Amino acid sequence: MPNFKRARSEEQKRERAEEIKAAVDKLFQEHPYHTITWTVIADKLGLTRANLYQYFQTKEEIFLELCADKREIYYDALRTAIPKESGYSAEVMAEVWAGILNANTDHLHYSDILHTIIETNVSVDRLAVYKRGFYQSTYAISSWLGEQQGLSRQDSYDMFISIHYHAVGIHGILRWNPIIAAALEKESITPPKLDFRENLKSFIMMNLEHYAKKQQK
Template structure:
């Protein structure tokens, strides 16, 4: 009975997070409300509060889910039988990051506010998943490149802060582009994959 209840709760939380993610594709973080999210689900607005106390908690759940998906991709890289060289590993990690657009967007745009307005237990759950990402990233470097723990930490402390800046460069707004054009600031179209791959090539 308890297992069935947990499955039901998890399914409903997933539906709410799915709705939030769809809205986030076309709306800004501050424009999205619990009411907006409820119209995209089978729940009323009061019902959503049974699963998330704030909008920020929905986004935190979404971010936690994104890291869980990335962790699965990192495990796949670790699980490859053939040992990869630096270029192949950079490409594999770039591919895993390319599929995590929502992760990059939330991390770059709204992470502080989301963490500040979420319950401690949910923040701990997110940090636990994030810690696993760090450990799996390190394991990728150790497995394929034989990188020491000290070197792996150095690479990580460069890559993860860089990672948070990828989304704004890959998806500048029309207003930002217009302003850059006005002052003749050069810019070019780049993808998440390209930014990740080129940077990892430099630091691995």
């Protein structure tokens, strides 16, 4: 990115930070996390490592902001696809929700490294800001969805989190990884086929039915 210029105002600094995030996001789409070093990021942008420190202190800080960005894109998509007064049955909601997750797998890709890598390598202050945004947004979207099925706020949150981490896990299994592919080839292993969207639809439906029955007790 040869036109990357030093920011001289707060607005320019925000713009530069967004450019850095966009570059890192592209790198993460194409390369494993551990190969994306500070030097790789600087080279991608045509910057020195010292230049990067004007905007972020570690690559994990960049990834943490990207995690938040991808989360909000996914949540906004859910609100658009499942309006508050949609009147969707549990089956229709499961179908639509699975489709939204299937269209937002980059959010799941980031979530896969969030707790074990990203959150453990940023400052407490940075993490506090992220956590505040996470809980505010997640309580809001889970209630948005759960209330349409007559669920309590707590059950809505529990269900949402269960579905999220199931999706993260299944996506992690299905996502191509060169090391895993080589290991499977070495042992002549062909993993069973799994339809990501259909798997999610079934899991979401199972959760909706479970929590609906719980409300009736």
